[in-house]
Every structure is written in C-alpha cells, then in structure tokens.
Amino acid sequence: MTLEVQNLHVRTEEREILHGVDLVVKKGETHALMGPNGSGKSTLANTLMGNPSYEVTEGRILLNGEDLTESDPDERARAGLFMAFQYPATIPGVSVANFMRMAVNAKREEPIKVKEFGALLKENMDLLKISRDFTSRYLNEGFSGGEKKRAEILQLAMLQPEFAVLDETDSGLDIDALRIVSEGVNAMRGEDRGFLIITHYTRILSYVRPDFVHILLDGRIVREGGSELADELEAKGYEFVREAVAANGA
Amino acid sequence: MAPSFVEDRRHAALEVFESQEVPTWRRSGFWTTSLRGLDLDSLEPKRYDSLDSVLVREHLGDEEHAALIVQQGANIVHCDVTDERVIVMPLEEAVEKHADLVEEYFARRLPYDEGKFPAGTAAFWTGGVFVYVPDNVQIERPIQAVWLIEEPGTVQWAHSLVVVGEQSEVKIREYFLAPDFEGQALHSGAFELYARPGAQVHLAHYQDWGSGEVHDLSVRRVEVQRDAHVKWVPIHLGGHLTKQTLDIITAEPGSDMRHTGMYFTERDEHLDLFTTDRHEAGHTTGDTVWKGALTGESRASYEGLIHIIPKATEVDTYLQTHSMLLSPKAKGDAIPSLIVEVDNVKASHGGTVGELDPEQIFYMMTRGISRAEAVRVLVEGYFEEVVMRLDDPGLEELVRRRISEKLAGAEDQVREFIGERAEAG
Numbered sequence: 001m002t003l004e005v006q007n008l009h010v011r012t013e014e015r016e017i018l019h020g021v022d023l024v025v026k027k028g029e030t031h032a033l034m035g036p037n038g039s040g041k042s043t044l045a046n047t048l049m050g051n052p053s054y055e056v057t058e059g060r061i062l063l064n065g066e067d068l069t070e071s072d073p074d075e076r077a078r079a080g081l082f083m084a085f086q087y088p089a090t091i092p093g094v095s096v097a098n099f100m101r102m103a104v105n106a107k108r109e110e111p112i113k114v115k116e117f118g119a120l121l122k123e124n125m126d127l128l129k130i131s132r133d134f135t136s137r138y139l140n141e142g143f144s145g146g147e148k149k150r151a152e153i154l155q156l157a158m159l160q161p162e163f164a165v166l167d168e169t170d171s172g173l174d175i176d177a178l179r180i181v182s183e184g185v186n187a188m189r190g191e192d193r194g195f196l197i198i199t200h201y202t203r204i205l206s207y208v209r210p211d212f213v214h215i216l217l218d219g220r221i222v223r224e225g226g227s228e229l230a231d232e233l234e235a236k237g238y239e240f241v242r243e244a245v246a247a248n249g250a
Numbered sequence: 251m252a253p254s255f256v257e258d259r260r261h262a263a264l265e266v267f268e269s270q271e272v273p274t275w276r277r278s279g280f281w282t283t284s285l286r287g288l289d290l291d292s293l294e295p296k297r298y299d300s301l302d303s304v305l306v307r308e309h310l311g312d313e314e315h316a317a318l319i320v321q322q323g324a325n326i327v328h329c330d331v332t333d334e335r336v337i338v339m340p341l342e343e344a345v346e347k348h349a350d351l352v353e354e355y356f357a358r359r360l361p362y363d364e365g366k367f368p369a370g371t372a373a374f375w376t377g378g379v380f381v382y383v384p385d386n387v388q389i390e391r392p393i394q395a396v397w398l399i400e401e402p403g404t405v406q407w408a409h410s411l412v413v414v415g416e417q418s419e420v421k422i423r424e425y426f427l428a429p430d431f432e433g434q435a436l437h438s439g440a441f442e443l444y445a446r447p448g449a450q451v452h453l454a455h456y457q458d459w460g461s462g463e464v465h466d467l468s469v470r471r472v473e474v475q476r477d478a479h480v481k482w483v484p485i486h487l488g489g490h491l492t493k494q495t496l497d498i499i500t501a502e503p504g505s506d507m508r509h510t511g512m513y514f515t516e517r518d519e520h521l522d523l524f525t526t527d528r529h530e531a532g533h534t535t536g537d538t539v540w541k542g543a544l545t546g547e548s549r550a551s552y553e554g555l556i557h558i559i560p561k562a563t564e565v566d567t568y569l570q571t572h573s574m575l576l577s578p579k580a581k582g583d584a585i586p587s588l589i590v591e592v593d594n595v596k597a598s599h600g601g602t603v604g605e606l607d608p609e610q611i612f613y614m615m616t617r618g619i620s621r622a623e624a625v626r627v628l629v630e631g632y633f634e635e636v637v638m639r640l641d642d643p644g645l646e647e648l649v650r651r652r653i654s655e656k657l658a659g660a661e662d663q664v665r666e667f668i669g670e671r672a673e674a675g
Contacts, residue, residue, distance in 0.1 A: 049612075049616045050612075050615075050616075051612050052608065052612065053608070053612075072615060072621070073612055073615035073616045074615040074616075074617075074618050074619060074620050074621070076616070077615070077616050077617055077618035078618045082616070083616055085613065085616075088613060089607065089609050089610040089612075089613035089614075090610070091610060091613070091614070091627075091628070091631060092631050092632060092634075092635070093630065093631025093632060093633070093634030093635060094627055094631045094634075099617075102617070102619055102623075102627070103617035103618055103619065106617065106618030106619050106620075106623075107618050138631075155617065159617070159618075
C-alpha cells in the first residue's frame with residue numbers, strides 16, 4: 001500500500017515549478033519533505049490533492065497502484081488522501097461541526113449517526129485540546145493561525161485517511177500548540193497510515209520523528225536520507241545543501 | 251362611494267398617470283431598466299369569485315395565522331381573521347367602514363405624483379389590504395397577506411396600509427406569488443406601514459413571481475416612530491422584471507430599524523432595487539444588510555442609500571451589500587451610497603460583487619465533498635447570515651428550501667463557470 005509520485009512535472013500559468021519529482025510513501029512510514037521557500041513544496045502538496053491551479057505536464061500520481069493524476073480532488077479524498085492546508089479556506093455560514101459531518105459522510109454509504117458523530121468529535125477534540133464552543137463557529141472564520149491548524153488536524157483525526165500530507169502545519173504555531181498538534185499526529189501514526197510532512201523548519205521533526213527525509217530544492221529532490229538528514233540540515237542550513245548540489249552538478 | 255380623500259387622490263393621480271410616458275430608468279454604467287417589452291394595454295384587472303390556489307397552499311402549509319387575507323388579480327378572494335384584536339380587511343371596505351382611521355394614515359408616505367406607475371397605483375388600486383393593530387397588543391402568530399397573479403394578462407394595482415399601535419408587537423408578512431405561466435402580467439404596488447411609538451414590528455415581503463413575464467413596479471415605505479423597532483425582511487426569489495423602491499424611515503428619536511434583504515435571480519430576470527435608510531430625527535439607529543446571488547443571464551442591481559437629514563444628529567447606522575455571480579453571463583451591481591447633511595453621526599457602508607472562490611471549492615473537495623455539493627454549501631452558507639436574521643422559522647425554512655431548489659436547477663451552469671474559472675486561473 002503506497003502513495004507514489006513518478007517523474008512529476010508541474011507548472012502554473014507562469015512557469016514550471018516541479019521538474020521531475022519521484023517519491024514513494026508506504027503505509028506505516030512517515031516522510032518529511034523539506035525545502036526552503038519557493039522550492040515547490042506546496043506545489044507538490046496541492047498537486048497531490050488535484051488543485052486545478054496546477055497542471056501536471058508529465059509523470060503520475062498513484063495511490064495503491066491506482067492512477068489519480070487526472071482525478072478530481074473529491075475522488076482523491078475518497079480514495080484515502082488527505083491534506084492539512086498551510087492556508088485553509090474560510091467557509092462562511094458552515095459550522096465546524098456541520099463541515100466535519102459533511103466530510104465524514106462523504107466517505108460513507110450511510111450517514112453517520114448523530115450520537116456516534118458527537119462522540120467521535122468529542123474524543124478528537126479532547127485529543128487536540130480544543131474547547132467545546134469551537135464546533136459552532138463558522139469554519140476558519142476569524143480563527144487565529146493556530147486555531148486554523150488545529151481545525152486541520154481535527155479533520156485529519158476525524159477522517160482517518162490512509163495517507164496524509166501536512167503542508168507546513170508547524171508554521172505559525174507556538175511551542176505549546178506545536179506540541180499538541182504533534183501529539184495528535186503521533187497518536188494517528190501506525191501501520192495503516194502514511195504521512196508526508198512538508199516543512200521549512202526542523203522544529204516539528206523533533207516531535208514527530210520521520211523515517212525518511214527528502215530535501216526539495218528548485219523543484220527537484222536533491223538529497224534523501226533518514227532522520228539524521230534533518231539534524232544535518234538543522235546544523236548546516238539550506239545554503240550548505242545548495243552549494244553541495246551545485247558542486248556535484250558542476 | 252368611497253370618501254373624498256380617496257376619490258380626490260384617484261383623480262389627481264389619474265391626471266399624472268395619463269400625462270406621463272412609460273419611463274426608462276438609466277444609471278451610469280451598463281444599467282438600464284426599460285419597460286419596452288411590456289404591453290400595458292393588453293393587461294386587464296381580472297376578478298375572481300373565490301380562492302383556489304395550489305401556490306398559496308404550498309407556501310403557507312399548515313401554519314396558523316392571526317389573520318390571512320388574499321388578493322387574487324383585482325380583488326380580495328379570502329379574508330379570515332382569527333385574532334379578534336386586530337382589524338384586517340380589504341382596503342376598499344376599510345375606507346368606508348373605518349374612514350377616520352384610514353384617513354389619518356392613508357398615503358401619508360406615498361405621494362401620487364412620484365412617477366407614472368405610483369400614480370397609476372394611486373388611481374386604479376382595487377381590493378387592497380388594511381391592517382390595523384391597536385395599542386398594547388402582543389400577537390405571536392403572523393398576520394399574513396398574499397398577492398396572487400394566477401394567469402397572464404393580469405394587471406394588479408395594489409395598495410396595502412398597515413398601522414401598528416403603540417407598544418404593540420406583531421409579525422406582518424406579505425407574499426407575492428404567481429405560478430409559472432407563458433405571457434405578461436403587471437403588479438404595480440404601494441405599501442405603507444406606520445409603526446407607532448414603542449411598537450415592535452417584524453415585517454417580511456416574500457416575492458416569487460415564477461417564470462412568467464411578471465413585471466413588478468412597487469414602492470414600499472416604512473415609518474418608524476419614537477422608540478419603535480422594525481425588522482424588515484424583503485426577499486426576492488423570482489420575477490421577470492422588478493423595479494422597486496424600498497424606504498425605511500426612522501422618523502422620531504429612539505426609532506430603530508434592521509433591514510435584511512436577499513435576492514436570487516435566474517434565467518433572464520431583471521431586478522432593480524433602490525433602498526433608502528432615511529433618518530429624519532436624531533438618536534435613531536439602523537442596520538441594513540443585503541445579499542444576492544445571480545445565475546443564468548440575469549441582471550440584478552442593488553443600490554442602497556443612507557440619507558441623514560439636517561438636525562438628525564447622533565444617528566448610528568450601517569449598510570452593507572454583497573452580490574455573488576454564479577454564472578459568467580450574469581451581471582450584478584452593489585452600490586452603497588451616503589448623503590449626510592449633518593455632523594456628529596456614525597454612518598458606514600460597504601458593497602462587494604464577487605464570485606465563488608475556487609480555493610474554497612478546492613478545499614471542500616479535498617474533504618471528499620463533490621463540486622456540486624460544495625457550491626450548494628457555499629451559496630447556502632453565503633445566504634445563511636441573512637437567513638438567520640429573518641428570525642421567523644416558517645419563512646426561514648421556505649427560503650432555505652427555495653434557494654436549494656434554485657441551486658439544484660443551476661448546477662450545470664455553475665459547474666461550467668467554476669470549471670472555466672479554475673482553468674483560467
């Protein structure tokens with residue numbers, strides 16, 4: 001059971017951003033994709049989910065062998081993919097609870113029973129230390145940065161996807177919030193789930209230790225390794241990687 | 251024979267009506283409201299013996315009313331008053347039976363010479379609705395009026411006069427309904443409501459003229475007297491061509507109003523609304539919110555004016571309007587404006603015309619929600635702010651249901667629009 005990216009080339013209207021990315025995430029594994037601003041991290045995350053603003057010009061995205069490259073975002077979600085957004089959209093007029101119920105029901109044949117849903121929501125809100133009045137607020141409307149990120153992880157916990165992409169979930173979180181979110185993620189790690197954690201910083205990786213680290217630079221994965229690679233990056237910075245790549249390439 | 255205050259006004263108005271051409275309203279930009287397509291001479295005031303309408307049953311369900319009065323075409327076909335404390339009867343009858351009461355208020359805010367159609371309404375009105383709520387009564391169930399056009403070829407000259415006594419609390423609703431038919435009709439309406447000192451009034455106008463060529467040219471004015479409070483909710487869910495002037499006047503100190511409107515246009519409907527939040531006294535407050543959505547090749551223009559006259563100091567009022575385009579061929583305007591003739595007031599306004607945000611749709615779809623469902627939820631969510639302000643469960647349910655139905659009907663064009671936008675950007 002894998003999420004597989006093969007030779008992925010992606011462009012926006014202006015230019016090509018990803019120039020052939022290969023990546024395999026197996027269930028039970030946690031991968032970190034690291035890179036500086038503008039390296040194409042968010043492009044990869046959005047392309048995995050089928051954001052129509054990005055065009056795949058070459059390559060494929062496979063989930064458990066099924067080609068999802070041309071699938072609509074809702075089909076990918078129902079197939080088991082999830083993304084926690086860096087900048088989640090505001091949905092006015094729709095409460096957190098109603099949105100969650102809609103999302104949970106989208107994957108089910110029969111709608112979830114009110115009681116069962118309530119219990120599930122409460123359990124996960126407790127896990128993420130989210131206060132009760134949160135659920136009646138309109139999704140992301142007037143939320144602080146930290147509240148938005150928690151709402152994303154709450155959805156992750158509610159939807160229990162096979163593969164989850166976390167797009168810079170750590171940015172904008174203070175240390176307490178980061179710890180709570182990380183604990184939430186750790187609680188969901190397991191044999192039946194794969195994670196791709198996209199981040200600029202190494203901070204979250206000291207709470208959620210990755211099995212594999214990939215470094216994305218200018219739309220290409222330039223270094224791969226175990227969690228020690230994150231430590232090296234922490235010590236030496238992206239410039240070091242950039243110079244090393246330049247030296248090799250020359 | 252009606253009393254002279256009615257007959258004299260009819261004669262004076264007739265002169266105005268006959269001396270004026272059918273108007274065309276133009277504003278800068280693309281906006282023109284023209285009655286060129288209306289064949290006025292082919293229309294006639296049709297009379298009916300009794301009420302037999304599926305539409306009325308559909309819209310009222312089994313709700314209980316303090317009073318129910320229905321005008322079909324040119325005459326009142328049903329009038330049933332279950333709460334004996336109020337007077338509800340055809341205006342034609344009231345000008346005779348309650349001449350003194352009617353004369354005190356009749357047309358106080360409705361000059362007969364403000365245009366051809368207001369003059370026509372003043373000259374030709376028949377049937378009509380009179381509602382009088384005495385002082386110090388609280389009525390829970392709504393007083394319901396229905397204006398019905400059952401067949402093409404109908405002209406309906408309408409006049410409603412509502413007086414709510416001091417310290418009384420009441421809900422008033424007027425529905426404007428027609429079945430889907432082929433052909434033309436005209437509703438030319440006048441509405442006036444006087445909320446006496448300390449009154450609490452909940453007023454709703456619900457319009458769904460169906461898919462026939464029903465033209466609606468109406469003027470509605472609400473006067474809020476000392477320390478009275480009026481919540482006014484106009485809802486436009488259908489009409490081939492609608493040109494309306496909706497004014498709410500906080501006339502005496504302490505008067506307060508909350509004006510919440512919404513519209514949903516489709517096909518080639520044309521909606522032209524001008525509302526005024528007029529403050530004639532100091533220490534008055536207002537709050538106006540309008541939201542609309544457009545599909546098909548429809549046109550909708552909302553212009554909202556805050557007008558604060560000299561001497562009206564210490565006014566605090568607010569107006570915002572939003573319009574959402576759901577089709578590439580629809581055109582909308584949302585124009586807030588302000589005339590403030592005095593210092594020391596608080597008045598703010600804002601207006602937007604927007605489209606569905608593809609990022610919102612993408613976000614929802616990543617949660618497994620289909621595109622059609624995402625659009626439905628986003629549009630309903632957009633309207634939810636105003637639907638909640640209706641504060642009338644029966645009406646809220648009706649509005650939610652009708653918007654949901656209209657969205658289902660527009661699904662294909664919305665999808666195409668979203669698709670196009672996403673490809674483009």
